[in-house]
Amino acid sequence: MHGSVTVAHVAFIEAVLDRTPAPLRGLVMQHHELIKFAIVGSTTAVFDLAIFYGLVLTVLGDKPTVAKIFSGVCAVILSYILNSEWSFKNRGGREKHHEALLFFVISGIGVLIMAAPIFIANNFFNLRQVDSKTTLIVVDFVLNYIVGNLLQMAFRFWALRRWAFPEEITTAPAQESIPVDDADSSSASADR
Missing domain, CATH: 1.20.5 (Single alpha-helices involved in coiled-coils or other helix-helix interfaces)
Structure with missing residues (x-):
């Protein structure tokens, strides 16, 4: 289903x-790849958002960075499936396991980039000391899903196209072309 x-x-x-x-x-x-990447990103952002707030409003209220990393990892798994099968399906040249490894390394860096604004706000500016739960929810949203998401999205689109889903990679060495005159003379000498 x-x-x-x-x-x-x-x-x-x-x-x-x-x-x-x-x-x-x-x-x-x-820009079809960028459009598809943005659609996948929007879908996984909603998925990430639901997991993050589910955790931060229940069991991980005092650990928003942990909640962000967990929700980010879940979103990355969904993102790999959607990006490899749809956004970048016409790119190739890598074996699936190599592609997946690069995707998850790049996306892991993306999760850390996305978590950085909330980490900085909580650890350097004591954001969790605010009394209003509504204020925390709004600030978490702005830091995670606007600032952090824009930073990681730009990084991931560039890095995924460059390394995980590059244009077709040629694995065979380029064959030297035989000049027409040499080919004619070698076939003529073979006939003699």
Whole structure:
């Protein structure tokens, strides 16, 4: 059921992208990976948000950085599945295990980048000393899902395209081309 929902969502989004009006079609096609990456990012941000607030409003109220890292790791796993199967599916050249390793290393760095603003706010500015739970929720949201997310998203898009999902990697060495004159003379001498 879960897999079919994901496939249905991907098919719907693909259909919307295919039906983009002509004036925007060139722009959409030029930046299709970025658009898909943003859609995956939005989806995983909601997933991350639900886990983070579920934890920080219950069992990890005094440990928001731990909650952020846990929710970030869960979101990264979902992100890998969606990005490898949809956003960057037309890129290749790496074996799946190598691609996954690079994705998770890059995304792990992204989780740390995303957690940095809330870590700084809590450990250097004593944010948790605020009495209002509403204020904490709003500040956590701004630090995590606006500041931290923008920082990690920019880093991950650049790094994933560069290392985890690069353009097709050629594994065969480039063959030297034989000049036409040499090829003709070698075949002529072989005939003699």
